[in-house]
Structures are given as structure tokens and as C-alpha cells.
Amino acid sequence: MSVELDSLCKISSSRTMRYSGNLRLNLLNWWAPPSRFILRHKHVTSANELPLRALNGVNPVPFLVDDDDPNPNSINLLKETNFKLKCDKFPCIKIGDSPLIKLYGEGDTIPYLDSELKQLEEFEKVDKKFPEPWHAIGSTLVKPEPPSFKEENLEEKFVEEPLPNNIAHWESILDRSLKFLPDTTSRQANLLEKSGFPTIRKLLNHFPRTYADLQNAQGAIEDGHYFMFVGKVISSKGTRGGAQFGILQVLVGCEIQNVDSNENKTVYLHLKRFYRGRRFTYKSFLDMIASKYKEGDHVYVSGKVKKMTTENHYEIAQFNIDMLEKEEEKYAHLERKPCPVYPSKNGLKPNTIGDVISRALKALNNEIDPVPSEVLSEFNLLNLFDAYLGIHRPKTLIDADLARRRLIFDEFFYLQLGRLFQMLEALGTNLEREELLARYRNDNISEVCISEWDPLTRNLLKSLPYSLTTSQLTALSEIILDLKRPIPMNRLLQGDVGCGKTVVAFLSCMEVVGSGFQAALMVPTELLAIQHYQELNSLFEQLDSGNEGFKPKIALLTGSTSTRERRLILKGLQSGDISMVIGTHSLISEKIEFRSLKIAVIDEQHRFGVVQRGRFNSKLFSRLRDDSMNHDLNDDENKAFMAPHILAISATPIPRTLALALYGDMSITQITDLPPGRQPIETLALEGNEAGFEKVYKMMKDELAADGKIYLVYPIIEESEQLPELHAAVTDYESISGKFEGYNCSLLHGRMKAEEKEEALRKFRDGQTRILLATQVIEIGVDVPDASMMVVMNAERFGMAQLHQLRGRVGRGNKKSRCVFLSSTSGSLKRLKVLESSSDGFYLAQADLLLRGPGDLLGKKQSGHLPEFPVARLEIDGDVIQKAHLAALKVLSMSNNLEKYPGLKAELSMRQPLCILGD
Numbered sequence: 001m002s003v004e005l006d007s008l009c010k011i012s013s014s015r016t017m018r019y020s021g022n023l024r025l026n027l028l029n030w031w032a033p034p035s036r037f038i039l040r041h042k043h044v045t046s047a048n049e050l051p052l053r054a055l056n057g058v059n060p061v062p063f064l065v066d067d068d069d070p071n072p073n074s075i076n077l078l079k080e081t082n083f084k085l086k087c088d089k090f091p092c093i094k095i096g097d098s099p100l101i102k103l104y105g106e107g108d109t110i111p112y113l114d115s116e117l118k119q120l121e122e123f124e125k126v127d128k129k130f131p132e133p134w135h136a137i138g139s140t141l142v143k144p145e146p147p148s149f150k151e152e153n154l155e156e157k158f159v160e161e162p163l164p165n166n167i168a169h170w171e172s173i174l175d176r177s178l179k180f181l182p183d184t185t186s187r188q189a190n191l192l193e194k195s196g197f198p199t200i201r202k203l204l205n206h207f208p209r210t211y212a213d214l215q216n217a218q219g220a221i222e223d224g225h226y227f228m229f230v231g232k233v234i235s236s237k238g239t240r241g242g243a244q245f246g247i248l249q250v251l252v253g254c255e256i257q258n259v260d261s262n263e264n265k266t267v268y269l270h271l272k273r274f275y276r277g278r279r280f281t282y283k284s285f286l287d288m289i290a291s292k293y294k295e296g297d298h299v300y301v302s303g304k305v306k307k308m309t310t311e312n313h314y315e316i317a318q319f320n321i322d323m324l325e326k327e328e329e330k331y332a333h334l335e336r337k338p339c340p341v342y343p344s345k346n347g348l349k350p351n352t353i354g355d356v357i358s359r360a361l362k363a364l365n366n367e368i369d370p371v372p373s374e375v376l377s378e379f380n381l382l383n384l385f386d387a388y389l390g391i392h393r394p395k396t397l398i399d400a401d402l403a404r405r406r407l408i409f410d411e412f413f414y415l416q417l418g419r420l421f422q423m424l425e426a427l428g429t430n431l432e433r434e435e436l437l438a439r440y441r442n443d444n445i446s447e448v449c450i451s452e453w454d455p456l457t458r459n460l461l462k463s464l465p466y467s468l469t470t471s472q473l474t475a476l477s478e479i480i481l482d483l484k485r486p487i488p489m490n491r492l493l494q495g496d497v498g499c500g501k502t503v504v505a506f507l508s509c510m511e512v513v514g515s516g517f518q519a520a521l522m523v524p525t526e527l528l529a530i531q532h533y534q535e536l537n538s539l540f541e542q543l544d545s546g547n548e549g550f551k552p553k554i555a556l557l558t559g560s561t562s563t564r565e566r567r568l569i570l571k572g573l574q575s576g577d578i579s580m581v582i583g584t585h586s587l588i589s590e591k592i593e594f595r596s597l598k599i600a601v602i603d604e605q606h607r608f609g610v611v612q613r614g615r616f617n618s619k620l621f622s623r624l625r626d627d628s629m630n631h632d633l634n635d636d637e638n639k640a641f642m643a644p645h646i647l648a649i650s651a652t653p654i655p656r657t658l659a660l661a662l663y664g665d666m667s668i669t670q671i672t673d674l675p676p677g678r679q680p681i682e683t684l685a686l687e688g689n690e691a692g693f694e695k696v697y698k699m700m701k702d703e704l705a706a707d708g709k710i711y712l713v714y715p716i717i718e719e720s721e722q723l724p725e726l727h728a729a730v731t732d733y734e735s736i737s738g739k740f741e742g743y744n745c746s747l748l749h750g751r752m753k754a755e756e757k758e759e760a761l762r763k764f765r766d767g768q769t770r771i772l773l774a775t776q777v778i779e780i781g782v783d784v785p786d787a788s789m790m791v792v793m794n795a796e797r798f799g800m801a802q803l804h805q806l807r808g809r810v811g812r813g814n815k816k817s818r819c820v821f822l823s824s825t826s827g828s829l830k831r832l833k834v835l836e837s838s839s840d841g842f843y844l845a846q847a848d849l850l851l852r853g854p855g856d857l858l859g860k861k862q863s864g865h866l867p868e869f870p871v872a873r874l875e876i877d878g879d880v881i882q883k884a885h886l887a888a889l890k891v892l893s894m895s896n897n898l899e900k901y902p903g904l905k906a907e908l909s910m911r912q913p914l915c916i917l918g919d
């Protein structure tokens with residue numbers, strides 16, 4: 001449809017108004033009739049702000065011009081709602097120094113605009129049917145209230161905003177701009193947007209910092225406390241406080257009971273609000289704000305009171321005031337309740353924020369929740385609307401906590417839903433999707449069917465000098481089950497230090513190697529890579545030669561591997577000659593190509609970044625398709641490419657809930673028991689003073705005399721002038737050697753070369769040295785089963801999880817072991833004492849989580865919340881996370897592609913990049 005405006009200007013069906021060839025006004029976003037357009041123009045500072053853009057780099061400010069008065073300065077704001085009248089009155093537009101452009105043809109209104117006008121007239125009729133000042137925007141069209149002068153900084157004369165045609169969908173509400181809130185002007189909305197509240201959701205997610213106890217004033221009124229009152233307006237006046245601000249002063253009288261005399265008394269509340277800005281000094285404005293509260297009106301007032309010098313007079317600077325229809329309503333208001341205290345944001349005062357939040361809450365209804373009602377009832381959750389009400393306007397603290405839990409649920413639910421949805425999207429067939437969901441549902445189900453394992457796996461299992469524990473077997477069977485599936489595994493193997501994760505990883509690798517594929521094991525340190533390499537090789541020596549003589553070829557690839565050797569390894573991996581490679585970061589280098597990498601094991605996975613871990617995904621291998629029974633296809637056509645299975649290992653025991661939250665997209669396997677025969681490590685926390693050291697030296701002598709081996713762990717390598725209180729490994733070497741004459745000592749620290757480190761560790765393992773002075777390089781993975789004592793210097797310098805890891809270097813065999821933590825001061829002993837009472841990593845992790853939040857546990861310095869989860873406290877909200885996981889699975893099993901729940905899909909796309917959802 002093309003509409004003649006005048007001889008120069010047209011509006012096309014795409015709402016683009018063309019003007020004389022070189023000027024084009026894009027009205028794409030502009031749907032409202034010209035009256036609304038006219039009303040906005042006053043605030044236009046750039047062409048973008050008005051959905052009106054001009055080409056040629058010109059940003060003309062359009063002036064709407066009265067036909068009879070072509071002076072662009074004579075702009076009138078229209079108050080009428082008769083749009084035809086407005087169109088008649090303002091028929092022209094002038095852009096920059098263009099000639100006048102007529103908006104309408106002779107005598108007729110543009111047909112396109114005509115339909116819009118009709119719509120608006122309809123809307124006005126509907127609107128008039130509602131008696132309430134505002135309505136839920138969840139389901140109905142609403143028109144904002146006329147001028148409101150609420151906040152000093154948010155004050156502006158009311159400007160009508162275009163309301164969208166259809167805002168019945170929930171997704172269009174929470175993510176709408178605040179200007180769609182009733183009683184909110186564009187200026188207010190802009191100010192809020194600039195302060196960090198671009199949408200209603202952002203605003204509602206600004207949660208109270210705390211709740212003050214809002215007390216009923218029918219008792220003693222204590223200065224500085226939060227009280228609520230019901231009373232009558234005595235006077236209300238608006239005054240000019242100078243050239244730049246206006247003041248609203250309301251005096252309210254409240255009858256309250258005197259607790260001492262049991263008699264009634266009247267207290268007077270002085271409510272003051274300041275409006276900064278010249279325009280708030282105008283009489284019309286001051287009269288208008290004062291007239292809101294009329295003498296004799298019943299009102300409900302709450303806020304923090306300040307005693308005035310005159311008896312029974314109180315000032316409330318930051319107050320809330322609500323009109324009561326009838327005096328009887330007061331009883332409903334005077335129940336003691338928590339009063340939300342908001343943090344301020346970018347200069348916005350808490351009260352201002354609270355006020356806008358109230359408006360937003362009044363404007364919503366319970367249709368905003370995209371989570372299906374069956375999920376809410378199954379998991380016993382509040383509706384989202386009730387949750388917002390509960391967190392912002394709780395009647396009790398229990399309400400607030402229930403609300404908080406629903407909001408926490410959302411944080412995790414969408415995370416889990418998004419990740420699972422993304423994985424499902426990537427799968428081709430429904431069968432594969434069902435498989436994936438079944439796998440996550442049956443996360444804990446184990447099936448030990450050793451007979452179905454590859455002969456190589458069984459052979460290695462048989463040749464181990466011990467039997468696997470139940471947990472190890474269960475873990476291994478879960479992994480092997482995954483390896484047989486046509487979907488890449490993404491599994492986290494967790495277990496306490498020394499529980500035997502490595503052997504499970506080795507056996508998992510054998511399962512793929514045995515069937516002709518390749519395996520890679522990536523570890524964070526060279527020392528560990530060498531140790532694993534040697535251990536696996538020695539296990540291979542025990543392999544039953546009956547296994548068709550097959551001994552897989554394994555390679556070690558680290559930063560110290562010589563160029564020549566490296567070249568050979570790369571070649572072997574590419575040709576498939578090498579079945580397994582163990583190494584450090586170098587394994588994910590782009591230069592390394594595998595012939596058919598089927599499993600990548602990442603040890604101490606949290607030490608590698610997400611991106612590093614993800615690099616393995618690009619090393620695809622080919623497998624036969626599920627439908628390879630299709631005999632019409634040749635072998636090549638029957639092949640499909642697949643990313644390798646990923647097995648991540650973590651020796652940092654973290655509670656399952658935390659693991660779920662952090663690794664929502666991973667299946668989790670936990671090894672919960674220790675190999676038999678392990679004896680608890682006797683742990684002692686001592687102050688590192690003279691007496692403390694004497695005691696330790698005595699213990700060390702006894703240990704050495706009993707054939708033990710001792711680790712001495714230091715926080716630093718060499719003495720530092722800045723930190724004189726710290727013991728250093730190199731510095732102590734001589735004095736320790738002197739003190740324990742007859743027993744060889746060696747050093748192990750990060751500044752040594754790889755071969756020197758290996759040599760030091762080998763000598764210690766072989767018993768050539770009996771004391772190893774080391775830094776925290778030994779923290780992960782070092783396995784010397786007969787090491788029987790550890791002393792950690794300046795132990796408070798290490799995190800709790802780190803100390804637990806360090807302690808795990810002893811007690812790995814059947815020998816009774818001891819560990820001593822020496823603290824620098826008596827004050828730091830308390831934390832170390834926790835380690836005395838428990839050697840269960842999961843328990844300690846939970847204790848640490850409760851003490852300091854997840855940040856510390858994960859090695860990050862912050863405590864409290866995880867940054868991604870603003871409301872959740874992982875230490876106390878574990879059950880909610882579990883619920884969220886199950887709920888996400890439920891939703892996806894009901895609708896794999898979320899077609900059944902468009903609301904959820906839209907919500908996900910709001911929270912995640914659209915590409916994830918394939919939109």
C-alpha cells in the first residue's frame with residue numbers, strides 16, 4: 001500500500017516514507033498514528049530516538065507544524081485524544097530546512113493510518129471499561145495513567161507512548177522496556193534504562209539487599225527503626241525550595257496506643273519529598289503534587305522514622321505512602337512484615353527503585369511464567385509472578401525464602417535446559433535424543449557387565465595387582481556403556497584423592513584401544529604425565545600374553561619431548577600406529593592429528609579452560625552409522641563422523657550439587673569409596689613455633705627409623721625478604737640434611753627441569769632419598785604409595801582443598817601415615833583443625849562451601865555466590881539444583897524440541913545466544 005502524503009512524500013507498505021529521492025525516513029518501528037508521533041517529537045535529540053532516520057548523515061530534528069502557523073518554534077503539545085482532530089491540526093512535518101511536508105492528502109486521512117486510528121479508538125473504548133488505575137499488562141491492553149510526579153529525578157510531564165498491538169504474550173512483557181509500565185513516562189524510562197534497568201525483568205531482578213523488620217507503630221516508636229502507620233492527612237503542600245527544586249510536604253496524624261498508659265495518643269509524621277529541577281518549581285506542578293493528598297484522606301505510610309525535637313513528631317525521609325479507600329482497610333496493612341531494603345544502583349535511590357518495582361508488580365499477572373504448570377506442581381514451586389511478589393513484597397520471611405528458591409530454580413533450570421536442549425538439537429534422530437535423555441535420567445544406574453567389555457580391558461583388569469572397588473567398577477561400567485553409544489560422552493569422573501580414578505581412566509582407554517581406536521590422556525603437569533606413562537607401561541608388562549599378543553603402543557608427549565621424537569609421535573598418531581598418547585597441553589595443539597581418536601581423558605579438568613577442553617571436540621573420528629545394515633551403501637558411505645568421548649577427571653571433591661551446577665551438561669560419576677586397607681591419615685595441626693618444630697622433628701625421626709618416607713612441603717622455593725615468616729624449600733635443604741644425618745634428602749620444585757624433577761621423584765620412590773623437600777608441585781597426582789609422612793610449612797597459606805590434596809600424597813598404600821600442618825600463627829590454627837577431624841574430601845568440601853562459599857572451593861578468590869548465579873547460595877540450595885536438573889529433563893522428554901512450550905523456548909532464547917537455539 002502506498003499513500004500519497006503530498007507530491008514529494010510517500011509512505012510505503014514497509015512504513016518507509018520516501019522524500020524526494022535523497023531523503024528517506026525509516027518508520028519501521030513506528031506504528032502509532034501521527035498524534036503519538038507528534039507527542040514524542042519534543043524529546044527527540046537524535047533521529048534514532050524517534051524511530052525516524054534520515055540518510056545522508058543528516059540527523060534532522062523534525063518539527064511538527066501547524067498549517068496556519070509555519071513557524072517551527074510554535075510547537076504545541078496535544079492533549080486531545082481525538083486523533084483525527086490532531087491530524088487536522090498538525091498536517092505537516094518539517095525536517096531540517098526542508099520545505100513543509102504535508103502528512104495527509106487533501107481532505108482524506110491516509111488509509112493506513114486510518115486503520116491504526118480505528119484500532120486506537122477501539123483501544124480507548126476498551127480502556128474506559130476498566131475502573132482500576134492500572135491493569136495487568138500480561139493479558140490486556142492498557143493505557144498509562146495521566147501525569148504522575150513520583151520521583152524527584154524521574155519527574156517528567158506525561159508523554160503518551162506507543163503501546164504495542166499485542167502484548168498478550170508473556171515473553172513480550174518481562175523483556176519490555178519500562179516505558180510500557182503504566183504511570184511511567186518516557187523520561188523516567190530512559191533514566192531507568194541508563195541506570196541499568198532496560199527491561200522489566202532487569203528491574204524485577206534487582207532483589208532486596210535485606211529485609212528490615214517493618215513494625216506496627218502501636219507500640220513504642222524507636223528512632224531509626226522501620227515502622228508502618230495508618231492515619232489521616234492533615235495537610236499537604238507543594239512549595240518552591242529555591243530556583244532549582246520543589247518540595248512536597250505532607251503531614252499525617254496517626255492515632256496510636258501508648259504502651260505505658262494504655263491510652264491513645266496522636267503522633268505526627270512529617271513526610272518530605274524533594275523534586276530537583278527548575279520545572280518542579282512551577283506553581284502548576286507544586287499544586288498538582290500537593291493535591292494528590294487531600295486533608296482527611298486515609299493513608300498508609302511506612303519507612304524509617306527519625307524523632308524530631310517536638311514530642312510525638314517524627315520525620316520520614318524515605319517513605320512509602322498509599323491511599324486507603326476506607327479506614328477499615330488499615331487492619332490488612334498493619335501486620336508486621338519484612339520491608340525490602342534495596343541496594344541503590346547507578347545513582348538511583350533505593351526508594352525510587354522500590355517504587356518502580358511496585359508499579360511493575362501491579363502491572364504483571366501470573367501469566368508471565370513460561371514454566372509449565374505441571375512442572376511447578378511436581379517440583380512444588382511458586383509461580384514466577386508469586387515469586388516476584390514474594391521476593392519484593394513478602395508478607396513473611398518464609399514467603400521471601402520460598403520466592404528466592406523459585407528464582408534460584410530458574411537460574412539452574414534454564415542453564416540445564418539450555419545445555420541439554422543444545423545437545424539434543426545437535427543429534428540427528430529421535431532415537432539418539434531418547435538415548436541421551438535416558439542417559440541423563442539414569443545417571444546413577446550402573447550396569448556391570450564385564451563379559452561385554454573389550455578383551456583388552458578385561459585383560460588389563462585381570463593383570464592389576466588388586467581388585468577394583470565397587471565404586472570403581474560401577475564408574476567403569478557407566479563409562480563403557482557410554483563408549484558404546486553413538487553420542488559423544490561428556491562425563492565427569494569425580495572422587496576423593498587417592499581413590500583410584502587413574503586406573504579407571506586407563507581401563508576406559510583400553511576399551512577403545514582394544515577395538516582399534518585411539519585414546520588421549522591429558523594431564524596438567526609433565527611430572528604427572530611421566531608418572532602415568534610409566535605406570536601404564538608397567539601395567540602392560542603384566543598383561544596376559546594370551547591376548548592375541550596385542551600390546552598397545554603408547555607415547556608420551558610433553559613440552560620436553562625432543563623435536564625428532566615429537567615428529568615421530570605425530571606421525572604415529574596420524575597413521576594410527578600409536579594407540580594412546582599421554583601428555584600435557586601439547587596434546588590439543590592443532591598440529592596433532594589423530595587417525596581415530598575415540599576418547600579424550602582430561603585429568604584435573606578444572607586446570608584446563610573450557611576452550612582447551614573443547615579443542616578435542618574438533619578431532620573427529622569416523623564410526624559406522626547405526627543404520628550401517630543398509631547394504632546399498634558402501635563402507636565409506638556407511639561411515640559417520642563423531643566427536644570423541646570426553647572423560648573429565650576431578651580430584652577436587654566437590655559436592656554433587658555444585659558439580660551439577662557447574663557442569664550441568666555433564667553426566668557425573670563419583671567414586672565414593674577408597675581401596676581396602678587404607679588407614680586413616682593421622683592429622684595434626686600445630687603452631688610452627690619452637691615447641692611445634694621440636695615435636696615435628698621428633699616425629700620425623702621416629703618415622704624414618706620405622707622405614708618411612710617423608711614429604712616436607714613449602715609455600716615458596718627460596719626465602720623472600722618481603723615474606724620473612726615463610727619457610728622456603730631450597731633454604732631449608734641444608735639445615736634439614738644436617739638435622740637428619742644418615743638419611744638422604746632431595747629437592748623438587750617448579751624451577752627444576754623436567755628430567756631433574758623426574759629424577760628426584762624416582763629416587764624418592766625407589767627409597768634412595770627418604771626426605772623430599774618440595775613445593776606444591778607435588779599437589780596433584782603424585783603417587784608414591786609408601787610415602788608415610790607429610791609436614792606442610794606455613795600451612796595457612798594453602799586453601800583447604802589444596803591441603804586435602806597435599807595430604808592425599810600420603811596414606812596411598814597400606815602403611816599408617818601421618819600429616820602435620822604447621823601454622824605461622826596461633827590464630828590461623830582454627831581452620832587447620834577442621835582437617836584434623838576429617839579426611840573425607842566431600843565432607844571438607846561441604847564444610848568449606850558452608851564456610852566460604854563456592855568461590856574458594858574452586859580456587860577462585862571470591863567467596864559467596866558464583867558470579868553466574870546471583871541469588872543462589874550453592875551451599876544451601878543444593879536440592880533446588882537437583883530439582884532444576886530433573887525438571888529440565890522432564891520438560892525435554894515431554895517435548896524434545898520445546899515446540900510444546902514456546903514460552904520456554906522464547907525464554908531460553910532471551911537468556912542464551914540465539915544461535916544456540918538455532919533460531
Ligand SMILES: Nc1ncnc2c1ncn2[C@@H]1O[C@H](COP(=O)(O)OP(=O)(O)OP(=O)(O)O)[C@@H](O)[C@H]1O
Nearest residue numbers: 466467468469497498499500501502503651675781
Ligand atoms: N582398588 C584398588 N585397590 C588397591 N589399590 C588401588 C586400587 N585402586 C587404585 N589403587 C592404588 O591406589 C593408589 C592411588 O590410585 P590413583 O593414583 O589411581 O588415585 P587417584 O584417585 O587418581 O589419585 P589422585 O587424586 O591423587 O590423583 C595407586 O597407588 C593405585 O595403584
